[in-house]
Amino acid sequence: MPVIHFQGRAFYQLADETVLECLLRQGESVACACRSGVCQTCLMRADSPDGLPAMAQQGLKEGQRLRGYFLPCICRGNDDLTIIESDRDNYCRVTVTSKSHLSPTVVRLQLQPQQEFPFRAGQFVRVRRPDGVERSYSLSSLPGDGPLELHVRQVPGGEMSGWIAGTLQVGDAVEISEACGECCYSADDRMQPLLLVATGTGLAPLLGVVRDALAQHHQGPIKLFHGAASQQDLYLLDELKALQARAANVDYFPCVSDGVSADGEFRQGRVGDVALNELPTLQGWRVYLSGNPAMVQEMKMKAYLAGASLQHIHADPFVSASRPM
Amino acid sequence: MNASLYNRIGGEAAVNAAVDIFYRKVLADNRINRFFTGVDMDGQAAKQKAFLKFAFGGPNNYTGLDMRKGHQHLVKQGLNDSHFDAVVENLATTLQELKVPAEMINEVAAIAESVRNDVLDR
Numbered sequence: 426m427p428v429i430h431f432q433g434r435a436f437y438q439l440a441d442e443t444v445l446e447c448l449l450r451q452g453e454s455v456a457c458a459c460r461s462g463v464c465q466t467c468l469m470r471a472d473s474p475d476g477l478p479a480m481a482q483q484g485l486k487e488g489q490r491l492r493g494y495f496l497p498c499i500c501r502g503n504d505d506l507t508i509i510e511s512d513r514d515n516y517c518r519v520t521v522t523s524k525s526h527l528s529p530t531v532v533r534l535q536l537q538p539q540q541e542f543p544f545r546a547g548q549f550v551r552v553r554r555p556d557g558v559e560r561s562y563s564l565s566s567l568p569g570d571g572p573l574e575l576h577v578r579q580v581p582g583g584e585m586s587g588w589i590a591g592t593l594q595v596g597d598a599v600e601i602s603e604a605c606g607e608c609c610y611s612a613d614d615r616m617q618p619l620l621l622v623a624t625g626t627g628l629a630p631l632l633g634v635v636r637d638a639l640a641q642h643h644q645g646p647i648k649l650f651h652g653a654a655s656q657q658d659l660y661l662l663d664e665l666k667a668l669q670a671r672a673a674n675v676d677y678f679p680c681v682s683d684g685v686s687a688d689g690e691f692r693q694g695r696v697g698d699v700a701l702n703e704l705p706t707l708q709g710w711r712v713y714l715s716g717n718p719a720m721v722q723e724m725k726m727k728a729y730l731a732g733a734s735l736q737h738i739h740a741d742p743f744v745s746a747s748r749p750m
Numbered sequence: 751m752n753a754s755l756y757n758r759i760g761g762e763a764a765v766n767a768a769v770d771i772f773y774r775k776v777l778a779d780n781r782i783n784r785f786f787t788g789v790d791m792d793g794q795a796a797k798q799k800a801f802l803k804f805a806f807g808g809p810n811n812y813t814g815l816d817m818r819k820g821h822q823h824l825v826k827q828g829l830n831d832s833h834f835d836a837v838v839e840n841l842a843t844t845l846q847e848l849k850v851p852a853e854m855i856n857e858v859a860a861i862a863e864s865v866r867n868d869v870l871d872r
Contacts, residue, residue, distance in 0.1 A: 461820065462793065484796035725791055730778055734770050735795050 430507040444469075444481075444497035444506065455497070462499035469508050470494050476504030486607040516553060516600040517542050522572050524595055528660035530579045531626055532590050534562075535572040536601070544568055544604030546633035547713070547739075550575075551602040552585070554593075560585040563630035563715070564604065567637055573601075576629040576660075606630070608713055608739045610637040616645045620712045620733075622700050622724055624652045627716020628661065634713055639672055647672070648704065652680040652696025652720075659691075678703070697724045701731060708732030714740040755807035755857050759850060765806060768844050769799045775840040782836045785824050805841065805862045817868035825871045834869060838862050 429436040429444055431453065438447040445467055448455050457467040462483055471477060471493040481500035482490045493509075519536040527533045544550075549563040552575070566574035580586045593599070608630045619638060621631040628651050635647055653659045659679050669677040680696040692699045697720055704710070712728045714721045721740045728738055760767075773795050777783050786794060797820075804810040821829060838859055845855045 462796075465790065465793065483800070484790070484793040486792075726777065729791065730774060732774075735773070735791065736770075 427503055428505045430505075432508075438503075441501060444495075444500040444503065444508075446498075448497070457498055460498045462496045465496060467496060467498050468494060469497050472507045472509050476506055478502050488607050488609075515603040517603070518598050519573065519601055521593060521595050521597050521599070524589075524593065527576065528657065530658065531660050532577045532579065532586075534575045534577055534589065534593075536575070536599075537572045538601075539598075542573070542601075542604075544573075545609045546637035547608040547610065547630040548604035548606040548633075549608075549630065550604050552589075553600040553602070554585065554588060555599070558585055558588075559602075563606075563608075563626070563633070565629040565632040565636075567633065567640060570636075570640075574629075576626040578626040608634065608715060610634045610641065610643070611711070612641045612643075614645075615641070615643050617737075618646045618710045619643070619648065620700060620704060620707065620710050620728070621647070621649045622652075622696055622712070622714050622716075622720070623650070624696055624716030624720050625658065627714075627721075630715050631713050632661070632665075635668070635675065639668075639675070643674070645674065647675045648678070648700070649675065650678045650680055650692075650696050650700040650703075652682060652699070652716075654681070654683045656681055656691060696720065697727065700724075701727060704731075706732050711737040712739065714738070755854065755861075756803075756809075759806050759854055759858070761808065762803075764848070764850075765799060765802045765808065767848060768802050769795060771847060772802060772841060772844040773798045775844060776837065779836060779840060782833050785827065785829060785833065802841075804865075805858050807857070807861060812865075814865065814868040817865050818871055821869045822871050829870065831866075831870065834866055 426440075427438045429438055429447055431448060436447055436451050436453070438444065442450070445455060445457055445460065455467055465484070474482070474490060474493045477493070477495050478500065481495040481497075481503065483496070483499070485494055485496070518539045519542075520539065521534065522537045523533075523535040525533050544564060546564065546567050549561050551559045551561050553559045562575040562577060564573055565576060566572065577586050577589050579590055619634075621634060623631045631649065635649060638647060649665070651659060651665070659681070662679060665677045665679075669675050678692050678699065679690070680692040680694060680699045682695050694702075707728050710728075710733050712733045714724050714728070725738055725740050729735055776798070777786055800810065800812070804812045841862060842855050842859060845858060
């Protein structure tokens with residue numbers, strides 16, 4: 426009879442019972458919804474992927490599988506398991522080294538980790554302030570290239586973003602979770618064309634991906650579409666134009682959905698529509714999506730229908746589920 | 751017979767090649783795509799993959815009961831024979847595109863056919 430170690434207690438799992446059923450039967454409270462391995466609400470992490478049946482990791486990305494993530498609602502026939510609190514146990518103290526406005530509504534935060542902090546460009550972290558409140562933000566910086574960099578959009582009345590803009594000072598320390606997410610550059614095929622579509626501060630992880638691709642000498646075209654409601658909500662315009670001028674394979678498309686562009690500098694329309702209008706077929710492309718959850722969901726479907734392989738569409742489900750944009 | 755079909759058709763590699771094309775066809779098919787709206791695409795693709803493995807005669811965990819439970823909510827939304835036919839048709843077209851010989855496509859269709867009554871909950 427397998428034993429499930431969960432939150433400091435041991436639970437005996439009956440034959441043919443799923444891990445989720447086992448925990449619920451014994452009075453544990455576990456958030457779940459579909460109970461059929463689809464919705465990933467109950468996603469948990471074991472301390473090792475050994476002992477997990479392949480079925481229990483269906484639909485998860487390779488990186489998640491390797492790190493022991495699984496779906497307890499379809500996990501049966503497993504060995505003993507030790508469930509760890511996703512990545513919540515691994516926090517790293519960081520010092521704020523710089524804080525500046527990228528636009529009236531976006532703050533750039535630079536953070537120096539006080540210990541070694543492994544991550545891949547494009548991943549996100551949860552920032553935890555001293556009273557325990559947490560929010561997720563994506564990393565736009567490269568490993569081994571100076572401090573960590575986050576873009577924090579000022580959410581009206583936002584608990585965390587308001588605190589970051591107002592109270593947090595250079596020299597202060599906060600904690601960050603280990604880096605998560607699969608929205609990362611893959612050097613498998615340096616000739617592969619890349620499409621990146623972001624709204625708002627969804628730009629941060631995609632900027633990380635572009636920087637990583639260039640650092641790894643990506644040769645294929647890199648098309649970056651950044652959308653916002655109005656001109657003033659776009660940011661890093663000069664930096665991205667400079668990047669485009671510097672790298673022959675990078676094209677940058679700032680898009681505005683509401684305002685009228687006087688000088689033709691901006692594309693008109695919703696960023697996803699503009700991108701698909703520019704690139705109607707995406708067979709063989711790798712696609713990165715970040716930002717507004719509705720845009721991400723819609724574009725994921727449209728990019729797939731336009732020919733991109735599902736394995737080559739990166740849109741981290743946690744990003745859209747938990748991040749206030 | 752089934753094990754050998756799985757080998758003849760190309761095993762896991764054939765499943766991987768087919769799933770992307772097949773699921774795209776299903777999502778683009780206006781006769782049936784309403785049954786697939788609002789679901790997690792990665793999770794759904796994993797299910798399609800399990801189905802293809804089954805239909806290719808590969809090792810699988812499918813049971814009639816799973817098929818029944820998994821589709822009951824869709825039957826309530828009107829899932830019927832015409833939709834099942836459309837899925838089988840998309841499967842056949844996928845395999846034609848992958849240059850699978852016609853007699854093998856017939857074998858696959860026959861395996862898919864075997865779960866029709868379970869899927870339609872009758």
